[in-house]
Amino acid sequence: xxxxxxxxxxxxxxxxxxxxxxxxxxxxxxxxxxxxxxxxxxxxxxxxxxxxxxxxxxxxxxxxxxxxxxxxxxxxxxxxxxxxxxxxxxxxxxxxxxxxxxxxxxxxxxxxxxxxxxxxxxxxxxxxxxxxxxxxxxxxxxxxxxxxxxxxxxxxxxxxxxxx
Numbered sequence: 420x421x422x423x424x425x426x427x428x429x430x431x432x433x434x435x436x437x438x439x440x441x442x443x444x445x446x447x448x449x450x451x452x453x454x455x456x457x458x459x460x461x462x463x464x465x466x467x468x469x470x471x472x473x474x475x476x477x478x479x480x481x482x483x484x485x486x487x488x489x490x491x492x493x494x495x496x497x498x499x500x501x502x503x504x505x506x507x508x509x510x511x512x513x514x515x516x517x518x519x520x521x522x523x524x525x526x527x528x529x530x531x532x533x534x535x536x537x538x539x540x541x542x543x544x545x546x547x548x549x550x551x552x553x554x555x556x557x558x559x560x561x562x563x564x565x566x567x568x569x570x571x572x573x574x575x576x577x578x579x580x581x582x583x
Contacts, residue, residue: 420476427452427462428476431469436505439513440470473506474521478532482539490579493540494550494571501554502561511559522555546578 420428430452434443437451445466449456463469481500485493501507510518524532529551537547553574557567 423454423458424462424472425476427454427459427469428473430454431473432506435470435473436509439509440466440517441514445469470521477504478535482535485536486539490540490542491571491575494553494574495568497554498557498561498567498571499564501557502564502567504558507558508561518558522558542578549578550574 427448430450431443431448434448434451437443438447443466445459445463446456448466448469449459452459459469463472481497484500485497488496507518510521533544533547533551536551537544540547540550542550553570561567
């Protein structure tokens with residue numbers, strides 16, 4: 420991802436965390452990114468395009484972060500990131516209907532997300548599906564970090580192949 424696009428998405432994350440998705444405008448995203456509005460429009464046509472690109476970038480960042488970690492560490496890291504994500508927390512508090520719309524994906528997109536998660540975690544597709552559903556629950560109701568850690572350990576016990 421180019422430096423300009425990355426800066427735009429970082430600005431969008433700040434604007435969305437501060438004002439929510441509905442309260443943010445292309446102008447507020449541009450200001451948060453430190454660029455002219457025309458620069459933002461050179462990369463994105465609408466605020467919804469910015470939100471989709473930010474979501475895709477976050478999925479990419481999180482799966483890359485989880486890849487290569489031991490399974491339980493990866494689940495804890497993912498749940499901590501999602502549980503404390505400033506944009507997600509803002510949307511849960513002020514715009515739950517917007518968040519639900521962002522999290523609702525069709526079957527093909529869901530399968531792609533599950534496959535990407537499974538590859539990053541090194542688990543089969545059915546296990547990745549359980550993890551994905553658990554992580555959605557974390558987004559909607561993050562709870563405490565200690566509770567998420569215990570849940571991650573239980574989930575690993577449920578999906579990890581038995582050792583010989």
